[in-house]
Amino acid sequence: MAITARNLTVAYRDQAIIDDLNLTLEKKTLTLLMGPSGSGKSTLLKALAGLYPQYGGQVSGKIEIDQTAIATLKANERAKRVALLFQNPDDQFAMPTVREEFIFALENLELDKDEIDQKTAWALEKVGLTDFIDRSFVTLSGGEMQKVALAEVLALGADYLLLDEPFAAVDSQSREDLQVLLQQLSQEGYGILVSDHDPAGYFDKISQFYQLKEKALVLVPENDWSQYDYQKQTVVLKPAAESDQAQDTAYRFDNLRIQNGERLVLDQDILQIFAAGITLLTGPNGVGKSSVLKTLARLHRYEGSLTYQEQEVHAWKPRLYFGQVGLLFQSASDQFLNITVDEELDQVMAKSHHADFWTKEILDQWLSDLHLTGLGDQSVYTLSGGQQKKLQLLLMLIMAPQVLFLDEPLAGLDEQSVAVVLNLIQTCQQALGLTILVVSHQTRDLVNIVDRHLRYEQTAMAYQEEVLV
């Protein structure tokens, strides 16, 4: 009784993301799958859930579920055995309320009204959300949505649960709760596979641990787990050269409150972000870092006061504001305006705030260092995840606004690219005197180029000289 993948290869546009992979996922186990973003975790999980090739991806090899080829099962037969929880909790519900969503799913299994009511109640009780049945999804937090999503697939009767980075938008308390819940479910007999890029909290609960490396799975022996459960080291930043001059302030927070849905993610007394230099913002998953960046970039509502250059952020005219402030979006494709790589580069070269710095020679040099040469006519939407990220960052650094917010600029980059990208960020910052605030999990890489560190815990941020890497 298991899901097995034999010689599984999954490709997009003839480019293999998963190559000749073998995996057995038994019932009554909890498996952790780790790998940097862009390594193919989502791709593997979608293939295992039987969503490919229907939704893109070329698949070869065999996937069987309890000895039946998954490709031969109808959607509602498949849903009774295997279920996928998606990375983005917002994207997985077709209906506006919890009750309607369960009805929708269970109607697919052709159950009658009584069975639907009974399964819904049973599943919600299992995740401890009985009272949530009439809530609408817009009022739920990320963690609650993931619990409802879990209850939904339990109600469908799936024995194998695949969870794709289920904690990306979940605060650390809910993350722990859910991890415990997954452990209990696996002990009851479910076969569970969770992908994550952060190993925190797993090692006393899992039964297997795989790394997704170079398009294949590497089983990590239990003795080596402790290496991944890295005792985080602390690096102490050199105190900024305060002697130079009194540090200028770019942003001032005063009693700033930010809501994300129903949840208060930031409740900040007084804080300033200094002009010029690179500030690193760290904090647990789901604490609200992206919401803070969006607020600073005038893309999210706030209460209280947040000023840029002594003027309230929402009082700035958008055009003037975005003439000085830029945000590197978490998803690269949100940054693109044109179709081809050349069109994108030409556009920013024409509009750059520092056209004197960005000569053609300098651009060509960086393109070659970033391995982006020769892509000129290619559509930006067909680049690989890593290429998109590098291009996106290059575009924003060519624009070189006075203030730049970077949301996970290293996500999905290989080691060599990380080094080039760090060099690019640092070079531009120093040459042009930019103010940069960066949010990243990859603190070990960034710590060498940052000047200050803001730590974000619960609902407040504070400067710290120590950085966990």
Added chain:
Amino acid sequence: MMNATQRMILALAISLEISLTKSVTLNVVLFSVAFLLLLIRRQPLKKIGLYVAIAIIPVLGSFWSFYLYGQGTAAENLHFGLVMGSRVLVFIFIGAWLTMGMTPYVLLASLRQNLKMSATFTYGILGALNFMPRFKQAFSSIQAAGMMRGEVLRWWQPTLYFKALVHAIKWSKNLAMAMTSHGFQEGASRSAYRDYPMAKSGWVLIVLILIALQVILFFSRY
């Protein structure tokens, strides 16, 4: 009484009727009845006010354009202007009556059950409705992305729509995957949690109302 499908059918029949006739009397009667129904069913005054506000410009607009630029005599133009203006008013308030106390979910679900409309289609529409608020957000973030690059994207520029389309395609693909993963398959048979029966009394009522319209039309002199 009428269920959602029957109400939809009645609303369509009335709309067709007033599109093909030129009776100010009938339009005024229909508007008054719809307005009264909204009041009797205790719809919030704010909502009714909103319908009126939505109506003002198209109603006055169509009235004036036919009154001022009509081809006939002054009296004919006045009559025609009033017909067109009141027609728009009826459309809006019949629409308000149709959606009164009814969610898009109920309407789509009963249309699907009663008229055997495809489930893919109805769930597609529902998904799109759920995305609406996020779409607004996406629009402003696309505009911000433009301004960060020194481009002001106006609503008439194709870039804006191209980007919005990219978002929409991504979302709809994610939603379709989630639906499949929850056991939904195009054309597969499903059970129904709720029934939306079309009662006989509803049909009787529809017929009576349509007869009443003919009677009003028969006696109407303007």
